[in-house]
Amino acid sequence: MEYPEIDAFASLDSFIHRLDPRAKIVSFTVLIFSFAFVNDIKIALLILMFSALVLVSSRIPLTFAVKRIRLVFFFLFPLLIIMPVTVDGNEFVSISGISLSIEGLLYSSLIVIRAMAAVTLALIMLATTRFDVTMKALYALGVPGILVQMLMFTYRYIFVISDEFSRMWKAMECKGFRLKANYYGLSILGNTLGMLIIKSYDRTSRVYQSMLSKGYGGRPVTMIQFKMSAKDYVLSICMTLIAIFVHTYQLVLL
Amino acid sequence: MKEAIKVENLDYSYPDGTTALEDISLTIYEGEKVVIVGPNGAGKTTFFLHLNGTIKNPGGDVTVFGRSITSMKLKERIHEVGVVFQDPDDQLFMPTVFDDVSFGPINMGLDEDDVKRRVIKALSKVGLEGFEEKVPHNLSYGQKKRVALASVLSMEPKVLVLDEPTANLDPKSRVDFIDLINHLNENDGITTIIAMHDVNAIPELANRVYVLNRNIVAEGSPRDIFSDWELLNKNNLEAPDVFKLFKVLNCFGYPSDNLPLCFNEAIQVLTSSIEGKEGHIHLHLHEHTHKEINDVINSYNHHRNNGYK
Numbered sequence: 378m379e380y381p382e383i384d385a386f387a388s389l390d391s392f393i394h395r396l397d398p399r400a401k402i403v404s405f406t407v408l409i410f411s412f413a414f415v416n417d418i419k420i421a422l423l424i425l426m427f428s429a430l431v432l433v434s435s436r437i438p439l440t441f442a443v444k445r446i447r448l449v450f451f452f453l454f455p456l457l458i459i460m461p462v463t464v465d466g467n468e469f470v471s472i473s474g475i476s477l478s479i480e481g482l483l484y485s486s487l488i489v490i491r492a493m494a495a496v497t498l499a500l501i502m503l504a505t506t507r508f509d510v511t512m513k514a515l516y517a518l519g520v521p522g523i524l525v526q527m528l529m530f531t532y533r534y535i536f537v538i539s540d541e542f543s544r545m546w547k548a549m550e551c552k553g554f555r556l557k558a559n560y561y562g563l564s565i566l567g568n569t570l571g572m573l574i575i576k577s578y579d580r581t582s583r584v585y586q587s588m589l590s591k592g593y594g595g596r597p598v599t600m601i602q603f604k605m606s607a608k609d610y611v612l613s614i615c616m617t618l619i620a621i622f623v624h625t626y627q628l629v630l631l
Numbered sequence: 632m633k634e635a636i637k638v639e640n641l642d643y644s645y646p647d648g649t650t651a652l653e654d655i656s657l658t659i660y661e662g663e664k665v666v667i668v669g670p671n672g673a674g675k676t677t678f679f680l681h682l683n684g685t686i687k688n689p690g691g692d693v694t695v696f697g698r699s700i701t702s703m704k705l706k707e708r709i710h711e712v713g714v715v716f717q718d719p720d721d722q723l724f725m726p727t728v729f730d731d732v733s734f735g736p737i738n739m740g741l742d743e744d745d746v747k748r749r750v751i752k753a754l755s756k757v758g759l760e761g762f763e764e765k766v767p768h769n770l771s772y773g774q775k776k777r778v779a780l781a782s783v784l785s786m787e788p789k790v791l792v793l794d795e796p797t798a799n800l801d802p803k804s805r806v807d808f809i810d811l812i813n814h815l816n817e818n819d820g821i822t823t824i825i826a827m828h829d830v831n832a833i834p835e836l837a838n839r840v841y842v843l844n845r846n847i848v849a850e851g852s853p854r855d856i857f858s859d860w861e862l863l864n865k866n867n868l869e870a871p872d873v874f875k876l877f878k879v880l881n882c883f884g885y886p887s888d889n890l891p892l893c894f895n896e897a898i899q900v901l902t903s904s905i906e907g908k909e910g911h912i913h914l915h916l917h918e919h920t921h922k923e924i925n926d927v928i929n930s931y932n933h934h935r936n937n938g939y940k
Contacts, residue, residue, distance in 0.1 A: 380768060507727075507764075508726065509726030509727050509730065509766070512726065529725065529726055530724065532726055533723075533724055533725065533726055533767065533768075534724075536768035537720050537768070580720075580721065583716065583718070583721040584721050584724050586680055586685050586686075586716075586721075587714075587716050587721050587722045587724065588724060588734075589685045590680075590683055590685050590709065590713070590714045590716075590783075591709060591734050591735040591738060591782065591783075591786070592705050592706060592708075592709040592734075592735055592738030592739060592786075593734075593738065594705065594738065598725075598730075598733075598734050598737045598738055599725075599730055599733075599737075600733060600737065600743060600746060600747075602743075
């Protein structure tokens with residue numbers, strides 16, 4: 378079965394790939410937050426270009442990245458239509474009596490561009506590190522053990538459960554079931570999902586027994602071996618400076 | 632012989648009140664290969680979870696190498712008895728193979744180098760060197776099964792308990808897995824306790840067989856157990872095909888009473904009995920042969936005769 382793996386290209390090699398996972402998480406998070414609060418559309422365009430540049434230098438195949446970023450774009454796209462109509466301001470064009478405002482257009486573009494830049498960065502951060510390493514880095518950064526364990530189990534069992542669901546679905550199709558948007562179809566779908574939850578519940582007790590058999594005592598059990606090198610420090614400081622610069626450039630340039 | 636595991640008067644009921652195990656008493660000696668057979672739902676898995684103290688049960692005592700399992704610390708328990716579960720997806724719960732195989736050793740409080748050494752050793756034992764960084768969902772079922780075994784071997788247990796190790800494996804993986812278990816038993820001195828339905832594999836994996844159906848119904852060598860067709864019938868069990876075939880050969884006048892249980896043994900037995908009769912054996916068909924064959928068919932095809940018509 379094909380899995381939609383976010384870390385499919387984590388084994389490539391680029392300076393982003395080589396960056397220490399902890400440093401990557403911290404500096405990318407700082408950048409994402411900083412970019413999310415940019416208020417000037419020109420700066421927003423610059424940070425979008427910056428994100429694109431980082432994406433290209435990370436060597437992640439563009440089709441892979443675009444496929445994922447596209448989803449976010451479709452989600453945001455309605456803003457570009459709705460906001461010019463709803464936000465008051467100078468009219469720049471009027472289509473059959475509905476006036477579109479420049480302010481609305483600019484404002485919605487700003488939101489979309491910022492979001493795209495932030496999502497691109499988040500994608501780069503997750504796609505250049507194996508997901509298990511990301512989780513270990515989170516633990517090393519002091520994220521509570523219980524959250525890290527929940528994330529670990531989610532990552533491990535999402536594939537098992539999706540396999541289970543697709544087996545059930547195939548079995549249903551083999552018996553002639555086709556999903557239609559009627560009462561019957563929905564009730565069968567509901568039953569299937571309920572069955573899936575019961576199966577998962579049964580599995581949790583077996584997994585827990587197997588954890589106990591391996592001496593589980595409540596804490597995440599993992600060996601973490603990260604080492605920060607001078608390059609990691611330099612790169613993360615640079616990225617943090619960029620994050621600060623997009624908000625303080627007026628002060629610096631004046 | 633040293634006693635590896637001794638169970639005395641073990642009773643257990645599921646939380647909903649159904650009786651799972653009744654008055655189980657058995658002793659398994661160090662270095663033995665024991666197979667536990669029994670119908671579905673006979674309580675084999677539940678019984679196994681008692682052996683390393685995963686199920687805590689005041690209703691009975693499990694002693695491992697002379698010490699009560701309830702008195703042992705967690706780290707000691709998992710070092711004594713390792714349980715390999717039937718579904719490897721239950722046993723591999725960590726993001727990568729390395730994390731799973733190192734889970735036990737880390738819990739045992741070993742230092743980093745020891746943990747790494749054990750992971751490498753355990754993976755090479757199951758023939759999966761270099762799989763450390765793989766994620767379980769990208770492995771085949773057979774590979775997952777072997778990783779699950781490695782994740783238990785890394786704790787270097789003295790007793791290895793396996794639940795249905797050959798179920799759902801392709802023939803090659805099945806044979807590999809049987810050889811691996813036998814290798815661990817013979818070369819590393821690990822006592823193995825196995826639950827399975829795969830009757831054709833039992834002769835290779837057992838010196839002794841227990842029949843479990845809530846309580847211990849019978850105990851004996853594989854030959855004793857498979858010769859008792861009434862016992863097999865009552866407990867939804869079957870005899871290996873080779874054994875049944877030689878039972879039929881007996882009716883045709885085949886001279887040996889020492890009936891083989893598996894393919895390799897059959898070759899040896901046939902060769903030696905033909906040699907003993909100066910190069911050929913005599914089979915014949917008499918009036919009474921048909922009746923004898925019918926008896927064998929009736930006794931060993933019991934599931935078919937009183938099943939669906």
